Amino acid sequence: MVAPAVPELTEEILHESLDARTESLAALRELGPPDLVHLVKQAARNQGRQTGIYHHVTGVDASSSASLAAYINTLTYKEHAPNATAKIVEGVYCCYNAFSRLDMRIHVTIPGTVESFCVDERGEKRKATDDLWLETYLCSVLRAYSYADDGSGDTIRKIMGVRRFNPVTNTETEHRFLHAAEQLFFRGWQLGSDSVVQVPTNVSNHLTAGILKYLQTTGRYTSGINLFEKLRSQSVEVSSLLSKVLFMGNEEVMGVRTLYQSLQDTPMDYVMLDTQAEFLLNKAQTAATPELKDERLQMALRCADRSTIAAPSEFGTWARLAQVYVAMEDWENALTILNSCPMFTYQDKDTPVMPEPKEVHLPTLPETRLDEIDSEPESRYSEQVDPSLLGLRAASYKGTFKQAYSILTEMTAKIGWDQLLKIRSNVFVMEDEYRTEKQEATATANKRNSSVDGIREPSDATANGDEESEEEKEEDAESTARTLAPNDPSEDVEKPLSTIDPGEVKADTDNAANDEHLSKLNTKRLCERWLDSLFMVLYEDLRVYTIWRTQMAQYRAQQMQYKKSAEEWEILGSLAERLQHRDEAVEAYRACLSLRFSPRALAGILRSYRKQKVTRDTIQAVIRLVAWQYRWYSEFSPELLHTVRTLIEDEGAVKVRSIVQATSLPQSVLDLTHHYAALCATFRSSGTDG
Structure with a gap:
């Protein structure tokens, strides 16, 4: 198998990429950026002229200084050909150790020696030990899987010129990987976790996610079962990972038995409870009869509900409970639970922070x-795109917001936008009914307190303040409505009514606490701002989607061709897929591919x-x-x-x-x-x- 071509980014100032990497070490929060390979080229006719070039790489064997030095040597072969105009005289390979937060580096002089050392967050040199190399190797494999592209090219386009290799190519390298994972397993929480996990644990972190992804990719379930069986003898919580691999390998009976036995010892392990709920939810979707489906969903509901009690601050447990309610078609509870999800700021993967290169060479292999x-590249950058398509915010959602939005779109796909709005108004306090209720409560209070009206000042400062705030809020509501108003008059998607600001209700709670008047709003909840925002974003997605489908139908009725650029078709395909209209998504994607x-x-x-x-x-x-x-x-x-x-x-x-x-x-x-x-x-x- 021929190796991929080697991209080259030329430095403006010699070694500036190494300096930039050193400066960024203190800011790294995840597994670290891809490995950096820096080379110094010397002109064949002018030995005093040196140029710095670099590229990034993942998946190279980082188990020792010798293996990294060997990679640099492979890059020198073509440069030392008889007709080469320049030759490589030295190279530095940088590989981040996320366990100890050190950058392991190999400095190779050609011809000459190999120096191995590491650099800490302050830029100071340290000695590289065998234990540090073990940590570095494991981090390297995890990065190769975590930072790999899913086929769509989105990851590849994020960082220019990254060579990506498979870190585990046979059973021998698999043994090395899983052995290193076993040795460092109970330190895996130090690596952090996916952005939907609030607190990394021994079974929810980047290490366990990487192991599961490897096993799912290769189908080497027996190796995973053996690993987790050994680790379970040290900690019962590993049972959740063991059961997941058993389910992957279609060993469902053994997986269920593992969870059942382990939950006898730790009945409030939220990962085990969530694994049970996920399994039951999947089995319900393939149930042969409605009765069997309902039975499995009821069991899933109990597990998911218990997991939210065990881990109330974790997004995943609440999201699973919302998914169960959606499967049960209990829409009000689904919305209520979705509103209860704790949302986290998305932490993206570490990427290189490099100065602008002087030159970029991206070669193509024959x-x-x-x-x-x-x-593809030439035609892609000359395309025109409708601004309304570029402004769809849901396309940029990641982490907890992306998952919550997916649940909301699933509900919409099943019951429709109008019905979703009705359920929303049944569950949450809406702005119009809050104002009506507030006016009624105020009128009742004034009537009750008429005996003291005579001693009040005509220009009560508090009342004036309330009037001003009411006007401001009404203006804000009108502004929001104008923002959401559809541009197309044929648009039949009804815009969502704003929910009431939680702070506004809280301000009135103390005044109304002693009221004998029982408000119907006491049975409703306040919609979280982030969920209210998701409704607005969903409305915009639906508006653009409906305009597209309406125009398509009109053009077809008139036997005219509906024209869009390839980039626009690509965005429309993503939009339809996001809204779970899969046939329409494929139609848009095909139209894109017909152009480029x-x-x-x-x-x-x-x-x-x-x-x-x-x-x-x-x-x-x-x-x-x-x-x-x-x-x-x-x-x-x-x-x-x-x-x-x-x-x-x-x-x-x-x-x-x-x-x-x-x-x-x-x-x-x-x-x-x-x-x-x-x-x-x-x-x-x-x-x-x-």
């Missing part, structure tokens, strides 16, 4: 040449193909996505490898290889997908030969 892919290649559009279509189990079309999409990834220096995507593995499990390796080979594309491009199939054979996946 093996990845494919006309439809090669023409788009990995995001093709990845969206691939998701549809996989659900429908359309083998040949799935393979056609995979071939092109693998080639595009390799074109941009990534030989490894866990999602694409998982897709190839599941295809082989369903259809057999011989059939999959035959379909790939029968495709009328260059052999070098087909070989890239054959490489993924060969990995499955190496790991002896189900369906492979031998």
